[in-house]
Amino acid sequence: MISYITEENKRRKRKRIILTELNFESVLLGMAYLISQRAPRGLGSFSDDEHKHTLRKYLLKDMYDGSEVACYDQLRITKRNFHDLCIMLRERCGLVDSVYVVVEEKVAMFLLVVGHGLKMRLLRGTYKRSLGTISTHFSEVLRAILSMHGEFIKLPDANVQPPDDYKWKWFAGALGALDGCHVDVSVPVPSQGRYRNRKQAVSTNMLGVVDWNMKFLYVLPGSEGSASDSRVLRDSMRTNRQDAFVVPNGMAFSLGILFSFHMLQPT
Incomplete structure (x- = not known):
């Protein structure tokens, strides 16, 4: 009688262990399924900013450091004249790089607007800058150029x-x-x-x-x-x-x- 009870307890214990293992495996399988169905998480704003910066850098470099024809067609001046103008605005007018925008980009955006009548909203979509940023730097370059009118x-x-x-x-x-x-x-x-x-x-x-x-x-x-x-x-x-x-x-x-x-x- 005692041996029968002992054997029954062992059998129940093994059953509980098997059920526990099955439940644990079911939970793991359920979690794996949910993870597989979950949309991949975005990289966040840092990745977006990095992409915009890379695109902007490529467009600007291709514009004023690319071919002579591309520079003249877009900025309406030659590559040499563009770089001379940037140096002149730095040295004579005190135009400086800001935290996120260099002088060359400021001047390029200014020339695109005055050279082609380009709307600032189009610049915003192309160069991934806000309207406020574009307007601020456009006015900054305009004031710098106007300050030299008596010289030229x-x-x-x-x-x-x-x-x-x-x-x-x-x-x-x-x-x-x-x-x-x-x-x-x-x-x-x-x-x-x-x-x-x-x-x-x-x-x-x-x-x-x-x-x-x-x-x-x-x-x-x-x-x-x-x-x-x-x-x-x-x-x-x-x-x-x-x-x-x-x-x-x-x-x-x-x-x-x-x-x-x-x-x-x-x-």
């Missing part, structure tokens, strides 16, 4: 000799050329009528004057798009203007197609 944009000098080229003999006494250009602008709705040009676009009529070497001598922005070219020219030569366009006596400027190919003589 100067009124003409009558003592400058024209290039030694037979083509210029037809323009004796001329110091350069001037022309007008319409630039699209965004203005309040009540003022859009004055800025709407003959092509029904809202723009400003800008006057530009260059010398024989295509260096700017004078720029007058801000005129309404509806203003005629002759009106813009007369406005630039008003004597009561602090920044009046003055032509030296005995000299002239060749006028562009917008000004009917006449020669501008001093009054």
Whole structure:
């Protein structure tokens, strides 16, 4: 009788052990199944930032350190001129790298906007920068470039000799050329009528004057798009203007197609 009870206890004990093992294995199998069905966890914001940084670095390097043609097509200046401009802005205007944006990227974004009329929202999608970052650095580069206008944009000098080229003999006494250009602008709705040009676009009529070497001598922005070219020219030569366009006596400027190919003589 005692041996039967002992044997029965052993049998029950073995049964409990087997059931425990089966339950444990079932739990493990269930966990393995759930893990296999679970979506892979993302790498988080660090991985996203790293991807954006790599993409941005590749695009910028391909732009101003790639081929000469690609640089000129996108930035509208040569590679050498781009790097010279960045050095000039660093040394003369105090433009510096920020924590996340270097001077070269700031200047590249600025040139893309002014060279192609590119919207900042398009830059945001391409270079993975926020609108606030793009706008801040655009304004920073703009202020730096405007601070150098007195060094590069100067009124003409009558003592400058024209290039030694037979083509210029037809323009004796001329110091350069001037022309007008319409630039699209965004203005309040009540003022859009004055800025709407003959092509029904809202723009400003800008006057530009260059010398024989295509260096700017004078720029007058801000005129309404509806203003005629002759009106813009007369406005630039008003004597009561602090920044009046003055032509030296005995000299002239060749006028562009917008000004009917006449020669501008001093009054």
